Amino acid sequence: MAxxxxxxxxxxxxxxxxxSTDAGKELTEKIGLVYQINVAPKKLGFEEVTYxxxxxxxxxxxxxxxxxxxxxxxxxxxxxxxKVATGKMNPQIAFIRGAMKIKGSLSAAQKxxxxxxxxxxxx
Numbered sequence: 001m002a003x004x005x006x007x008x009x010x011x012x013x014x015x016x017x018x019x020s021t022d023a024g025k026e027l028t029e030k031i032g033l034v035y036q037i038n039v040a041p042k043k044l045g046f047e048e049v050t051y052x053x054x055x056x057x058x059x060x061x062x063x064x065x066x067x068x069x070x071x072x073x074x075x076x077x078x079x080x081x082x083k084v085a086t087g088k089m090n091p092q093i094a095f096i097r098g099a100m101k102i103k104g105s106l107s108a109a110q111k112x113x114x115x116x117x118x119x120x121x122x123x
Contacts, residue, residue: 006078008039011085012051012060018118019058027116028058033071033108039081044101071108075101085117
């Protein structure tokens, strides 16, 4: 499977657009954290694609973070990330089930809620 065909790519593109809106700018002001999201096509830890959701600057980029240390890192399989981003799976449930791994600040991780994603109607 080509790693550039992740369903998560489309969500991250929508996230970029969302952060440029007024609602997105409010999120940036409210949260002010940097998240690294690793998405694997099938199995955690293999062929992961890294995205940076920078809620300090209000941008989404692909690749490693250049601005120092991220506040929290999340790892997902592509399908599980889509479920969390679209509100079909609660992030806490995803963590408990092992569908999401977290590294870094737990308080920063707790601010990672479905509210930071565009509403499912836009997805």
